[in-house]
Amino acid sequence: MKTETTIQGLSASLSPARAARKMIGFVPTMGNLHEGHLNLVREAKKLCDVVVVSIFVNPIQFGPDEDFDSYPRTLEQDQRLLAEVGCDIVFAPTVEQMYGTQPRLTNISVSGITEDLCGLQRPGHFDGVAVVVTKLFNMVQPTYAFFGEKDYQQLAVIRQFVRDLNIPLEVIGVPIARAEDGLALSSRNGYLSPEHRALAPTIYQSLKTAAADLQAGTALAQVLANLAQTLTDAGFVVDYVEARSPQLHKIEQFDQDVVLFVAAKLGETRLIDNLQVKYNA
Ligand code: AMP
Numbered sequence: 001m002k003t004e005t006t007i008q009g010l011s012a013s014l015s016p017a018r019a020a021r022k023m024i025g026f027v028p029t030m031g032n033l034h035e036g037h038l039n040l041v042r043e044a045k046k047l048c049d050v051v052v053v054s055i056f057v058n059p060i061q062f063g064p065d066e067d068f069d070s071y072p073r074t075l076e077q078d079q080r081l082l083a084e085v086g087c088d089i090v091f092a093p094t095v096e097q098m099y100g101t102q103p104r105l106t107n108i109s110v111s112g113i114t115e116d117l118c119g120l121q122r123p124g125h126f127d128g129v130a131v132v133v134t135k136l137f138n139m140v141q142p143t144y145a146f147f148g149e150k151d152y153q154q155l156a157v158i159r160q161f162v163r164d165l166n167i168p169l170e171v172i173g174v175p176i177a178r179a180e181d182g183l184a185l186s187s188r189n190g191y192l193s194p195e196h197r198a199l200a201p202t203i204y205q206s207l208k209t210a211a212a213d214l215q216a217g218t219a220l221a222q223v224l225a226n227l228a229q230t231l232t233d234a235g236f237v238v239d240y241v242e243a244r245s246p247q248l249h250k251i252e253q254f255d256q257d258v259v260l261f262v263a264a265k266l267g268e269t270r271l272i273d274n275l276q277v278k279y280n281a
Contacts, residue, residue: 001083003090007139010091014052014140022049026142026169028133031055031092032072032187033081036177040146041085043174052140053082054091056098061128072187091140098135108134110157110164113248117153117261118272121239126157133158134167142169150176150184152259152274156248176273178204184273196266199235203262206230207275214254214277221252224260231264239263239270246276254279 004010025048027040044051062068108130182204210227228241
């Protein structure tokens with residue numbers, strides 16, 4: 001496994017694969033890798049000849065009061081884990097390498113699906129994601145790019161601009177990896193105190209209860225209200241509890257497949273999760 005820190009180095013490492021028309025798989029991450037990330041790499045290995053994982057904490061997707069400075073950076077540990085799952089190339093550029101020294105005047109804004117859910121509390125977040133992912137796509141030029149359903153809205157945004165801008169690759173979504181107690185794995189789980197970590201699986205438990213209630217016929221609005229109340233009673237500060245179609249359209253009732261979304265804070269740590277609920281007419 002090679003680690004490259006420059007765009008030139010990455011190109012040089014990829015050129016034999018490109019010349020041989022090999023399938024290149026790409027997994028963008030911010031590092032501090034866990035099983036969720038490693039699952040994306042495993043999926044990439046199944047479909048592709050060469051797998052590139054980027055590790056880059058992208059400053060332009062963090063708000064001014066967010067955790068850019070304190071975000072965990074664990075490159076050596078990440079390299080060990082990636083070598084174990086058969087990653088071929090790690091791309092770990094500096095901020096200067098990614099953004100250069102000239103001002104950036106171009107933005108990528110996906111309207112319609114970025115204004116609510118996580119976009120509401122994190123203005124500009126998805127623009128920052130779209131810009132960095134597009135830059136990385138242009139650097140790696142993968143055949144397939146892999147993203148987790150944990151960040152469901154992000155996955156929808158990426159699918160949308162890839163389609164809108166004819167970016168020549170296929171986006172693959174990978175299901176959420178969870179801890180044994182159900183908590184969706186996240187680099188930010190490391191911020192939780194032991195007390196909050198013990199409480200955190202309540203999100204998934206209450207999502208499962210909500211799904212069961214929906215399937216038993218409870219009205220969608222009631223289910224969402226119960227879900228928010230359960231989390232508040234348990235000690236979470238709820239940011240949002242929402243239901244959307246798989247394409248993120250607003251829906252009023254459970255008359256089609258639905259995705260339930262939660263974002264809630266425990267102390268300073270913001271956790272997100274979602275659960276897809278099938279409609280069986
Ligand atoms: P991040 O490092 O948080 O930017 O995540 C990099 C990629 O890993 C994104 O596509 C995430 O959706 C994905 N990811 C993070 N956590 C999980 C998880 N628990 N299950 C599946 N995918 C995940």
